[in-house]
Amino acid sequence: MFAAESLVRTLINQGVEVCFTNPGTSEMHMVAALDRTEGMRSVLCLFEGVATGAADGYARMADKPACTLLHLGPGAGNGLANLHNARRAYAPVVNIVGDHARDHIKLDAPLTSDAAGVCRPMSRWVGCVADASEVSTMAVEAVQQSYGPERGVASLILPADCAWSDAEPSVIEAQPVPAPNAVDATTVETVAAALRAATDPVLFLGNDACREDGLAAAGRIAAATGARLFMDTFVPRIARGHGRVSAKRLGYFGEQALEELGATDLLVIAGSKPPVAFFAYPDQPGELTPPGARTEILAGPADDVIAGLQALAEALCSGQTEPDLPAQSQAPKLFPDEPLNPGYVGISLLRHMPEDSIICDDATTSGMGVFPWIEHGPRHDWLCLTGGAIGSGMPQAIGAAMACPDKQVFALCGDGAAAYTLQALWTQAREKLDVINIVFANHSYLVLNVELARVGAGDPGPAAQQMLSLDNPKMDWVKLAEGFGVPGQTARTAGEFDSALARALAAGGPQMIVAEI
Structure with missing residues (x-):
């Protein structure tokens, strides 16, 4: 050996x-x-x-x-x-x-x-x-x-x-898994007192706090104190759908986040860190805690934030206060001849997505357009692009599908992001994974066109425009997918996408839908 x-x-x-x-x-x-x-x-x-x-x-x-x-x-x-x-x-x-x-x-x-x-x-x-x-x-x-x-x-x-080497070192049996740090009672008491005294508190959630049990405890805290629930813009895994507490996703742009947090006088951090802007901009603040607001840390990324939230909920409401949970959303009317946009993709997911699906979001601007439509739809886990390094969606979907082989997985990808790691399609096909890849084909690094204006770099000339454009030549995603063994379809209208999604779900295995937007 x-x-x-x-x-x-x-x-x-x-x-x-x-x-x-x-x-x-x-x-x-x-x-x-x-x-x-x-x-x-x-x-x-x-x-x-x-x-x-x-x-x-x-x-x-x-x-x-x-x-x-x-x-x-x-x-x-x-x-x-x-x-x-x-x-x-x-x-x-x-x-x-x-x-x-x-x-x-x-x-x-x-x-x-x-x-x-x-x-x-x-x-x-x-x-x-x-x-x-x-x-x-x-x-x-x-x-x-x-x-x-x-x-x-x-x-x-x-x-x-x-x-x-044939030295054959010993095979080591299972060892205990390190546990997260416990949130001590003194911290819970301090945060509870701060919440009772605050006039406009915000409970800011991240990491495991956005799992189902963490959100349930956060909902009880909000019901008892009037705290507003926010979460990081990009969370590793969010439990969403009907019957689950929902927190507002903090705006991507710094000025938007500051406006959302408003005049809060208390920011309680649970599982995350105080919010900061994604990038630096001329004459814009990098730290997004509102001026004058007090910050209390209930738990950081190394701590057992779910247990901490549950202890805080008990300290504040002793099991008597429960949040109101919305019923499952009903899909609005679909206008089949309308040009496709991310909102219509969200509506189709609301109509067809199986319960307990998994969504791997690597679509940046388009993913933000899908996200609100299924907030109270079928129950699902939403995996965000936590580090901002595009090219995660299709590979991440492989791992999610292998961890949960009984669940339907969706990969939402911008066409620029998908081009980074399209080799993932081959592994999806080889392993026969139930992954539906939705590529939003806007033929542009759209978010960078927005950022070019925001950083004050001036009006883009032809050379700058070409560095952010993906339409010369346009990528043929159906052919690319088929070349790796994954069947593909293209949709340009709301009705075409809705039908393509129904067909992909019925077919099973890996599928590609190109959403021309």
Whole structure:
């Protein structure tokens, strides 16, 4: 048995059951170990950014890590953008990154690089195996570090000679998973007193606070105190749909967010950090806490925010006050000949989306147009683009579908974002995943056209316009999807999209709908 087999068996014992792979020569003993060991599903991805994005989506829905298998520093580098999104989502991910054999590194072969240095900016922990005897112990450490208590990306660098060693390190049995930090009673009492004294309080939610139990507790707090409920603009996973408490998503633009928060005198942070603008703009504030408002931190990303919210709800209302929950929304009349826009996509989802679906949003401007229509529709989880690095939607949908094989998954993608990681379609087809990819084809980096005006860079000339345009030539997304094995349809009107969505759901498996907007 190679040491690599001990590593794989140890990972399985820690609950890691899926490996998203794009291996090379230095990882061949890991490939062999995955082949010989039952209990780990190996999923080939044609690009490392697909593997890391899939691991992010899996972690958000499974609440435990998958692992990736990446080829040296360059392979890890190709996956960094979606590791950034995972880091911002506090998603537990374990990267296994191969490296040259220890004696080979000094020869400075073409693929030699600082693999650990490449991983470090997007990882909360990086470990390098120095000897084959520590392969299993370091695998356990990587899993433990991914759980936190502030969850995140853990990267383990594995030299090839440590993987191929026949030293057979011990296979380590399951170890306890680190728990988030408890919210202490004093903090709960302080926040409760502040809420009682405030005249216009805001409860600002992030991360796990936007899961169903967290929102339910937040709803009780709001009912007892009159607090307004807001959440981060980009949350890892939001529980939405009928019968669930809903919080308002903070506006994307800083001035919009400041107006929404208004004259609040108290901002209670639950699971997040005080809000800041996404970008800096000339003569605009970066911090979005209203001037003069008091800030109280109930829980941060490393804390058990759901338990903290539940304790706060009990302190304020002792189980007597419950929020009013709206009934399921009914879809408005559809005008089938109207030109398609994101709102009509939202209406069609309201009409056809199965209960307990999952939506992976990588559509930026168009996703914002879909979001409000299904707020009280069929129950679903909405996964946001937490780090702003586009190209997450289709890969994330792979991981979400593998974590929840009984649920329908939708990937909402802008055409610019989809072009980053369209190789994900091949993996969706190979694994026969129930993913409907909706590509909003506006043939432009639309949000950048907005931002160009907002930053005061002047009127765009022809060269600037071409840098933000995707229509010369236009991408044929139906042909691209079919080339990767995914059936495709195009819709230009509200009625065409509604019919295409019904057909895609009936067909099952991966599907592509191009929404020409």
